[in-house]
Every structure is written in structure tokens, then in C-alpha cells.
Amino acid sequence: MTVTPATAGWEALAAARTRGDVGEGIASVLALLGVPDLISFAGGFPDPETFPRERIAALLQEFAAGGELRAFQYAPTRGLAGPLDAFADRLERLQGRRPADDELLITSGAIEALELIGKSYLDPGDVVVVEGPTYLGAIQAFRSFEASLVAVALDEHGLEVDELERQLAAGLRPKLLYTIPDHQNPAGVSLAAERRAPLVELARRHGFLIVEDVAYRELGFTEETLPSLWSLGPDVVVQTGTTSKTFCPGVRLGWAVGPAEISARLVAAKQLTDQCAGALGQRLFEESSRRGWIDEQLTRSRALYRRKGERMLAALERSLPLGARWTTPRGGFFSWLTLPGANSIELASRAVEQGVGIVPGTLFFPDGRGADTVRLSFSLVDDARIDEGIAKLGALL
Ligand SMILES: Cc1ncc(COP(=O)(O)O)c(C=O)c1O
Numbered sequence: 193m194t195v196t197p198a199t200a201g202w203e204a205l206a207a208a209r210t211r212g213d214v215g216e217g218i219a220s221v222l223a224l225l226g227v228p229d230l231i232s233f234a235g236g237f238p239d240p241e242t243f244p245r246e247r248i249a250a251l252l253q254e255f256a257a258g259g260e261l262r263a264f265q266y267a268p269t270r271g272l273a274g275p276l277d278a279f280a281d282r283l284e285r286l287q288g289r290r291p292a293d294d295e296l297l298i299t300s301g302a303i304e305a306l307e308l309i310g311k312s313y314l315d316p317g318d319v320v321v322v323e324g325p326t327y328l329g330a331i332q333a334f335r336s337f338e339a340s341l342v343a344v345a346l347d348e349h350g351l352e353v354d355e356l357e358r359q360l361a362a363g364l365r366p367k368l369l370y371t372i373p374d375h376q377n378p379a380g381v382s383l384a385a386e387r388r389a390p391l392v393e394l395a396r397r398h399g400f401l402i403v404e405d406v407a408y409r410e411l412g413f414t415e416e417t418l419p420s421l422w423s424l425g426p427d428v429v430v431q432t433g434t435t436s437k438t439f440c441p442g443v444r445l446g447w448a449v450g451p452a453e454i455s456a457r458l459v460a461a462k463q464l465t466d467q468c469a470g471a472l473g474q475r476l477f478e479e480s481s482r483r484g485w486i487d488e489q490l491t492r493s494r495a496l497y498r499r500k501g502e503r504m505l506a507a508l509e510r511s512l513p514l515g516a517r518w519t520t521p522r523g524g525f526f527s528w529l530t531l532p533g534a535n536s537i538e539l540a541s542r543a544v545e546q547g548v549g550i551v552p553g554t555l556f557f558p559d560g561r562g563a564d565t566v567r568l569s570f571s572l573v574d575d576a577r578i579d580e581g582i583a584k585l586g587a588l589l
Contacts, residue, residue, distance in 0.1 A: 209316070209338050231581035232549035233568040236377055236525050239500075242493045243440045244485060251479050263475040267468040270459050271298030275474035278481045279447050286410065289423045294452040297459050298445065300469045302407055302434035305448040305458070306333040306370075307465065309403055309430065312457040313367060314339045321369040323351050325528070325556030325565070327377045327405065330370050341558035342366065348519060350376065350383030353391050366400045373421060375408035375524025378556045378567035382522060385418045392425035401454070402429040410438050410490055412523035413498040422449060430454050435477055437525075438490055443473035497525065497571060503578045504570040511586030518568075525571035528553070531589065534564045539588065546584045 197205055255263050262272055270276065275298055284290035299305045306329065314320070316338035322330060324343025334341055342364065344356045351371055371391075373383035383391070395402045404421040422431035430450030435443060446469075448458055462468075480486050501521055508518055508527070517530045531539075536552035543550050553565025573581060 209336060227544065227549065230544070230547055230549045231573055231577045231584070233504075233570065233573060233581060234549035234551050235572060236569050237572045238437050238441065238493070239496060239571055242489060242496065243442075244480065244489055247480065247485055248440075248476060251476055254479075255475065260475070263472045265471055267471040267474060269297075269462050269468050271296075271469065272471060272474050272478075275478040278478040282481060282486075283449065286417075287420045287423045289426065291426075291449045292452065295426070295455050296447060296449045297455055297462070298469045298474060299432075299448055299458075299462070300446070300466050301436060301441075301444040302405060302432045302446040303329050303333065304444075304462075304465060304469075305432035305446055306330055306403070306405075307336075308448065308458040308461045309368070309432075310334055310337040310339070311461045311465075312454075313401070318368075319364070319366040321356065321364070321366040321400075322558060323371055323376065323379075324559070325378050325553060325562055325567075326370065326558075327372060327407075328555055330405070331556070331558050334368075334370070335558075339368075343558055343561070346376070346379050346381060348381050350381050350387060351391070353387040353394070356391070357394060360394060360398050365398075368401050368403055369395065370403045370405065371421070372405045372407065373409075374406060374418070375411060375521055376526075377407065377524065378526050378551070378553070379528040380519045380521035380524060380526040381528075382418065388419060388421060389424055392421055392428060395425060395428040400428075401450075404429050404431045406431055406433045407437060408524035409433070411494055411497060411525075413494060413501065414522065416522070427451060430458075438486060438493070439477055439480065443470075443476055445469055445473045445477055494523070497523075500570040500573065500575060500578060501527070503575055504568065504573075504582060507579045507582035511582045513586070513589050516589065525569045527568050527570070529566040529568060531564050531566065534566075534589070536563060536566045539566065542588055543585060546588060548581045548584050548588075550585065 276296055280291055280296055310333050314337035318339050319342055320334045320339045321342050321344055323346050345352050350373060375382055402421055406420060422429040430448060432448050434446040505520060515532050519528045521527055540550050540552045551567045553562035553567060554560060556562060
């Protein structure tokens with residue numbers, strides 16, 4: 193019998209770039225969602241309680257009754273004018289800088305922005321510096337373009353910029369540096385104010401582009417906000433943002449803002465991914481933002497996540513053995529555990545047997561480090577079950 197793909201499988205035809213070690217990654221985290229009755233500290237999902245269902249229903253009614261056309265039609269690749277203006281307004285108000293029209297584009301979620309950046313700027317073997325640990329989706333996105341990922345360590349004040357500087361001086365030559373300065377996923381830490389301008393300066397001096405992911409920036413537990421890297425260095429930073437945590441992920445929406453030349457390349461690449469972000473979602477977000485509903489939602493969400501975060505930290509304090517350490521987030525969804533001597537992959541599978549979902553830290557490093565670390569997300573767990581879940585984890589340890 194002749195061996196054909198139909199008999200031997202299609203692997204031989206797969207593109208070389210898909211054979212890189214992209215791994216199960218996010219899919220394995222999403223799969224945990226299907227386990228019944230799991231107390232899941234695994235996914236970085238927003239609490240459905242924050243979703244503005246009634247307001248979205250009312251807006252859809254309004255669009256239908258008012259003869260709205262834009263929401264139901266194809267949109268320009270960069271985005272519809274009204275929603276672009278609404279995003280620019282928010283950037284101006286929240287980050288103190290209004291982007292020029294040719295600096296901003298609307299994407300289908302932040303993950304698409306990362307995909308567009310990779311597609312436009314990465315050749316096989318190019319070096320991308322990431323934080324160790326970092327967002328799994330970013331590792332997967334950059335790997336899918338066969339980039340070579342180098343992780344620079346984080347501490348409780350975010351990326352170790354001094355260490356980066358040492359590595360640059362020793363010859364490290366990245367094209368991109370990807371960072372999540374605010375309430376980082378997975379570590380739950382933020383980049384200290386005094387490290388921000390020096391990081392931007394390093395990009396200028398060494399000629400790399402900073403990719404600033406602000407997925408959790410608006411979800412601080414207090415009023416404290418630090419200057420975004422993009423506002424400090426609009427010449428060397430492209431910022432990617434998402435409405436998944438501030439509005440709802442069912443509307444796949446985000447933005448990318450950076451130097452006009454870069455923005456133009458991303459728009460060109462976007463024509464060949466989805467052509468435009470869904471106009472319906474763009475209009476829902478625009479109206480919600482203009483009416484002040486996003487700010488109201490944010491006020492409630494921030495209080496909710498703060499309450500859950502504090503509850504989880506208190507439970508960790510009660511339940512974890514001596515020697516365990518964890519970060520104290522000032523916003524976002526995550527705390528990062530270090531459990532000296534533990535094997536977190538084994539721990540995660542034993543935890544699932546006990547009905548608790550956690551993510552082993554190794555997934556968040558591009559180089560296999562993090563065997564004794566775990567990401568805990570408090571965003572999706574019901575308040576009362578936080579104590580139960582952490583107590584079970586403590587008992588396992
Ligand atoms: C740091 C970070 N960036 C980007 C994303 C993806 O956002 P989106 O839903 O807009 O693709 C996430 C989602 O978990 C995230 O944690």
C-alpha cells in the first residue's frame with residue numbers, strides 16, 4: 193500500500209514553523225474549564241458577574257431600532273472612526289497622551305496584536321526578550337514565528353532592568369522586548385516607577401522595540417497608576433491592550449498603538465488575518481465607553497477583584513506551609529507562588545484529583561525554568577470557595 197498523508201497522517205505536510213515547541217499551552221488551561229465542579233485558580237478569566245449583559249442587550253435593541261448600519265457591516269481595517277476616537281479618548285484620559293490617527297488601530301483582542309507584531313517584525317531566529325515568567329499566549333505567539341526567546345528575570349518590582357542592561361552590554365541583541373508592566377500575568381507584580389524611563393532609554397540606545405502589554409493596567413486595586421511605557425516613549429513602544437478584562441472577552445476587541453510606521457505595518461498584516469475587528473463589538477464598546485458604562489463597570493470590577501485577591505492572600509497565609517512564598521498583587525488577577533523543592537507539574541495533576549485547578553509555573557517560561565512555581569488566579573473563583581480551594585492545596589503540600 194502506498195503511504196499517503198491520508199494513511200500516515202498529515203504531519204509530514206505541516207509547515208516547519210508549526211513544529212516549534214508551541215505545545216498545548218493555552219489549550220490545556222482552557223481544557224480545565226470543562227472539568228465539572230473544579231475550584232479553578234487556573235484560567236485568567238474575568239468573573240462573569242462583571243459582564244454588562246443588560247446594557248449590551250439594550251444597546252443591541254437600540255442599534256436595531258435606530259437603523260444602525262455600521263455595527264452590522266464590514267469595517268475599515270484600522271477600525272471604525274467612532275470607536276477609534278473612543279479608544280483615543282480613553283488613552284488620553286488614562287495615560288495622558290492622545291495618539292495621532294495614524295498611530296492607533298483596533299484589533300480582535302490583544303492576542304491578535306501580538307500575532308500582527310510577530311508577523312510584521314519577526315524572522316526565524318530573531319531574539320525576543322520576555323519577562324521570566326511571562327504571558328503564555330505571548331510565548332506561543334512569538335514562537336510561532338520561530339523567534340528565539342530569552343527570559344530576563346522579574347522580582348517584586350517587575351522586570352530587572354539592571355539585569356537586562358547587563359545582558360545588552362554583554363552582547364544580547366533583541367529585536368523586540370515584550371513586557372507587562374502593570375499587574376503582570378502571571379507574577380502579579382508591577383514595574384516600579386523608577387525602572388520605567390530607564391527601560392525606555394535602553395530601547396532607544398540599543399535599537400529594539402518595546403511591546404508593552406497593558407491587559408490588566410486598568411484593574412488596579414487602588415487609584416495608583418504609573419506612567420505607561422508608551423506615554424514615556426511613543427517613539428520606541430508599541431502598546432497592546434484588550435477590552436477582555438474591562439468589558440467582556442465575548443467581544444474580541446483590543447488595540448495597538450505605536451509609531452505610525454509600525455501601526456501601518458500592523459494594519460497591512462491585519463488585512464490578511466481577519467481584515468477588520470468585528471464592527472458590532474467595536475460599536476458596543478464605543479457606546480459603552482461614551483456613556484461612562486465602562487468606567488462604572490471598572491469601579492465594580494476593581495472592588496470585586498480586590499476583595500477576592502485579599503481573600504486568597506489571607507487563605508494562603510492560613511493554609512500554606514512554612515517556606516512557601518507568594519506575591520502580593522496590587523491589581524489584576526494573579527498571585528505567583530514559589531514552593532521550594534516542589535514539582536509543580538506533579539502538584540497540578542494531584543490538585544485536579546482533589547478538585548482544584550492550578551497552573552504549573554514552567555508553562556510561563558520559555559526555557560523550562562519555574563519547576564517550583566505555580567500561578568494562582570483568583571478572578572473566577574467564588575468567594576466562599578477560595579478558602580476551600582486554598583485549604584485543599586495547603587493539605588496537598
Ligand atoms: C497579559 C495578557 N495579554 C493579553 C491577553 C489576551 O487578551 P485578549 O483576550 O484580548 O486576546 C491576556 C489574556 O489572558 C493576558 O493575560
